[in-house]
Structures are given as structure tokens and as C-alpha cells.
Amino acid sequence: MLELTSVQIAHKRQALIKPVSASVNNGEIVALMGPSGVGKSSILAYLSGSLSSGLQGLGQASLDGLQLMQLAPEQRQLGLLQQHPLLFPHMTVAENLMFAMPKGGSQTERYRQAKLHLAEVGLQGLEERLPEQLSGGQQARLALLRTLLSKPNALLLDEPFSKLDKSLRQEMRQLVKQAIEKANIPAILVTHDEDDATQLAVQIIELEALG
Numbered sequence: 245m246l247e248l249t250s251v252q253i254a255h256k257r258q259a260l261i262k263p264v265s266a267s268v269n270n271g272e273i274v275a276l277m278g279p280s281g282v283g284k285s286s287i288l289a290y291l292s293g294s295l296s297s298g299l300q301g302l303g304q305a306s307l308d309g310l311q312l313m314q315l316a317p318e319q320r321q322l323g324l325l326q327q328h329p330l331l332f333p334h335m336t337v338a339e340n341l342m343f344a345m346p347k348g349g350s351q352t353e354r355y356r357q358a359k360l361h362l363a364e365v366g367l368q369g370l371e372e373r374l375p376e377q378l379s380g381g382q383q384a385r386l387a388l389l390r391t392l393l394s395k396p397n398a399l400l401l402d403e404p405f406s407k408l409d410k411s412l413r414q415e416m417r418q419l420v421k422q423a424i425e426k427a428n429i430p431a432i433l434v435t436h437d438e439d440d441a442t443q444l445a446v447q448i449i450e451l452e453a454l455g
């Protein structure tokens with residue numbers, strides 16, 4: 245379970261948004277919505293430890309009982325999925341996946357595993373391509389798979405579908421929802437899209453600016 249307690253984003257010690265509290269159960273998604281610039285992405289950045297240096301995060305967040313803010317960012321085990329898929333451009337599709345897979349086993353066995361995972365999301369046969377040789381939807385599926393293979397304890401989704409066309413968007417929503425249920429981890433989704441929120445989230449939180 246991921247719990248946020250009175251989380252806020254501040255600039256020069258001045259809080260920018262009303263405090264946000266939420267409990268996100270395993271296998272479920274809570275959506276953060278609100279006007280552009282209110283601080284949605286900054287909340288995810290605070291949770292993952294990558295907040296812009298001019299801003300401060302306030303409040304507590306715990307994941308499975310562990311206080312996130314007491315952990316170094318790399319120890320938080322959070323998976324981040326963004327609008328622009330984070331893939332290594334110089335690595336093939338298979339290499340991108342193998343990089344995220346647990347270490348150990350022979351290279352041949354790891355490659356075989358990577359192929360099986362790719363087939364699970366309909367990317368069979370694309371093992372030797374570079375990310376730039378994939379369509380937007382294929383890149384999105386690869387990025388999701390890569391994030392999940394790193395075995396995160398929670399997922400942070402920052403407008404992950406906004407670059408996709410309508411039918412791909414629908415397909416990715418289903419894939420993400422199923423993946424979160426299967427991995428049984430909590431997820432926070434930042435979106436501008438009402439349909440994303442209503443189709444995926446068990447709760448929608450509207451962020452409100454202060455002042």
C-alpha cells in the first residue's frame with residue numbers, strides 16, 4: 245500500500261497546493277488531476293526523489309510501511325512511466341529489456357526470457373530493432389514492460405498515454421491496468437484526460453492551488 249499524508253509542493257517555503265492525502269491499495273490506481281502547472285508532476289517527482297531544485301516537497305509518503313523520504317531515491321523501488329518512454333536509444337529492444345531484468349543466468353537464457361516477455365505484449369520479432377525503429381505504441385509497450393521487469397513496489401504514471409492516438413490509448417490503458425493488477429502494486433496516475441481517470445482509477449483527486 246502507498247500512503248500519502250498531507251503531501252504538498254512548496255516554493256521558497258510557500259506551499260503551492262492544498263495538502264494531498266491518499267491511500268492506494270495494491271493492484272489499484274489513484275488519479276491526480278488538476279489544472280496545468282498546479283503541481284501534479286512535482287508530486288510524483290517528490291515521491292521518486294527527483295524534485296526540481298527550486299521546489300520543496302512537504303508531508304510524508306509510505307510504501308508498504310516504509311517511509312519513502314527516509315530512503316535514497318534509488319532505494320525507493322518505484323517504477324516511473326512518462327509521456328516520453330525512457331529507453332536506451334543505443335540498445336536494441338532485447339538489450340533494453342535484459343538491462344532491466346534481474347541479474348544472473350546465461351546470456352542465451354536471458355535473451356530467451358526477453359523474447360517471451362516481448363511476446364506477452366505483442367512485440368515478438370522486434371528483438372533486434374533499436375527503439376527509434378519502433379512505432380509510438382510499440383515504444384510505449386516496451387517502456388511499460390521494462391519498467392515492470394525492474395520489479396517496482398509501486399508505479400508512478402505521468403501522462404503515459406498522452407502521445408498515443410485514441411485506439412492505442414485504449415489498448416495501453418488496458419495493458420497498464422492488467423499489469424498493475426497482476427503485479428499487485430499500487431499506482432498513481434497523473435492525467436489531464438477524464439477517460440484515463442474514470443476508466444483506470446478507483447479514486448480521482450483534484451489538486452487545488454493555494455492562493
Ligand SMILES: Nc1ncnc2c1ncn2[C@@H]1O[C@H](COP(=O)(O)OP(=O)(O)OP(=O)(O)O)[C@@H](O)[C@H]1O
Pocket residue numbers: 255278279280281282283284285286287296297298299
Ligand atoms: N524550479 C522551480 N522553481 C519555481 N517554480 C517551479 C520550478 N519548477 C517548477 N515550478 C513550478 O511548479 C509548478 C508545478 O509544476 P508541475 O510540472 O508539477 O505541474 P503540473 O500540474 O504537472 O503541470 P502540467 O499539467 O502542465 O504538466 C508550476 O507552476 C511550475 O511553474
